[in-house]
Amino acid sequence: MAAPMTADQMLRALRNEDLVIEETRDWRHHNRNHKGPFNNVNGVMIHHTVTSNTKNTVRLCYDGRPDLPGPLCHGVIAKDGTVYMVGNGRTNHAGQGDDDVLRAVIEERPLPPDNEQNTDGNARFYGFECENLGDGIDPWPEEQLESIEKAAAAICRVYGWHAGSVIGHLEWQPGKIDPKGFTMDSMRARIARRLAAA
Numbered sequence: 001m002a003a004p005m006t007a008d009q010m011l012r013a014l015r016n017e018d019l020v021i022e023e024t025r026d027w028r029h030h031n032r033n034h035k036g037p038f039n040n041v042n043g044v045m046i047h048h049t050v051t052s053n054t055k056n057t058v059r060l061c062y063d064g065r066p067d068l069p070g071p072l073c074h075g076v077i078a079k080d081g082t083v084y085m086v087g088n089g090r091t092n093h094a095g096q097g098d099d100d101v102l103r104a105v106i107e108e109r110p111l112p113p114d115n116e117q118n119t120d121g122n123a124r125f126y127g128f129e130c131e132n133l134g135d136g137i138d139p140w141p142e143e144q145l146e147s148i149e150k151a152a153a154a155i156c157r158v159y160g161w162h163a164g165s166v167i168g169h170l171e172w173q174p175g176k177i178d179p180k181g182f183t184m185d186s187m188r189a190r191i192a193r194r195l196a197a198a
Helices: 007-016 054-063 098-107 141-160 184-197
Strands: 021-024 043-048 076-077 082-087 127-130 166-169
Touching: 007 021, 007 082, 007 141, 054 076, 054 082, 054 166, 082 141, 098 166, 141 184, 166 184
Parallel strands: 021 082, 043 127, 043 166, 076 127
Antiparallel strands: 076 082
């Protein structure tokens, strides 16, 4: 059982990877814990936002939408690589996904196809929303990709996880396509190299 980090522990882990952090409003106490547990975390999930304009993206991820209250992730990774903290605790980012995928993440083995929606991912994963239109055309600057790599590696270090504990939303929930524009295999390879080089 892996207990979630405190806000201070999360900041320390991210800053130890030389990430630039911006703290958004009352992110330290902003969560959806009243809707369910966030007390046994198992991995990190990467998303794209389908938005542009960092200020608006951060506001959306903090406040949420009429049909989906915020926070919508733990951190927003902007085009320039800055990580904006918007939530601490349970957040509305993962939704219902596949229990077979969760078992594979816990065991850090190859992922099976995600063909079920029977497990609460919001209770199990840290989530990073990455600013991108998600159309396969909007570019992913190297600064942003490096920050995704660093943020995921930072959390893995805290728990002693390897790159196999990092997945994309498209690997968790049937019908999702995010992140689009790079492959999770390529991102896991980056994360593995970073963890190995420490």
